[in-house]
Amino acid sequence: MTAAASKVNFDAPATLHKWPSLGNRRRQDRNAYLVLEATLDKCITALMEKPEPTRHLYEIHTAPQPPLVTETLSPDHIVELSRLREFL
Structure with a gap:
């Protein structure tokens, strides 16, 4: 796994998205x-700075x-x- 792990490009472009929520649950009737x-x-860092109970509302x-x-x-x-x- 180390060989595969070393191939992850953490400098690759990415976007962090959040799902609208109601009662801390994703609203499937809305778009992220x-x-x-x-x-x-940076997207990973931004997500990890979010409170753990709300992280399920995000995706990269x-x-x-x-x-x-x-x-x-x-x-x-x-x-x-x-x-x-x-x-690493």
Whole structure:
């Protein structure tokens, strides 16, 4: 996994999106809106600065980098990438 992990480009362009919510739940009848347009690294940092109970309302969009980075990253995936980034 280290070889694959070292291939993650944290400088790749990415966008952080937030889903509108009601009662801390995603509103499926609404579209997610843009919060930040920056690098994957900065988007991960921005999400990790959000309170943990609200992170499920966010997602990051970026160019896929198989096998670890998909086009749309869920909060759980982002937390794992954040740990990986710190490890490297």
